[in-house]
Amino acid sequence: MSKFITALAATALATGSLAGLTAPAHATEAAAVSVRANPTVDSPIKDLLDDPDTAAILEKHLPGISDHPARPQFEDMTLAEVMPYSQGEVTQAIIDAIDADIKALEE
Template sequence: MTKTLFAAAAASLLLVGAASAQTAPAPAPEHASDHAHDEHHAQHPTIESPIEALLADPATKAVVEKHLPGMDKHPAYGQFKAMSLRQVAPYSQGHITDEKIAAIDADLKALPAA
């Protein structure tokens, strides 16, 4: 039942997010110099990245799997994979907590540059 509730909540969030994305201004283009001093974040996805980006990078996937095993096997993965962990957290029925996000973020920041 929890998976069904999570799937419904994720689907609702996806619809709301799609509607708000249509009215939001486009982000300013990033410049290479913006990340010149922070090669680590240019190399690996961050806590703010979409979940699918975190799971596509082997190093960051290991971090996510450590704290939230099987996320890519969740039945609603297709509905929430384009969202960040922070965006999905309120709809996770308590599975994605602020503490888990902080722990994942710390582990991501500790990764060596690729």
């Protein structure tokens, strides 16, 4: 986990790529209420970690994510956005497993 976050942080700092990933303020504010009420794998990692149930799911599949020192660099991204920078640590299979666990919370 730390290897992919370090790579993500280095890439983001070197290229400034995180700046292009932000949405307009009005779009983010409107989406924030909906996402917090019903988190999904498409929610920002920060929102998933702010909810105790989804934080436990993320920790189960990506141990150490909540306390990682580079968290400020990736917490506004979704899991899918982090995946290309993760050096194989975040895979579609892991995202699918997290998605299944989050959906099971709704049952």
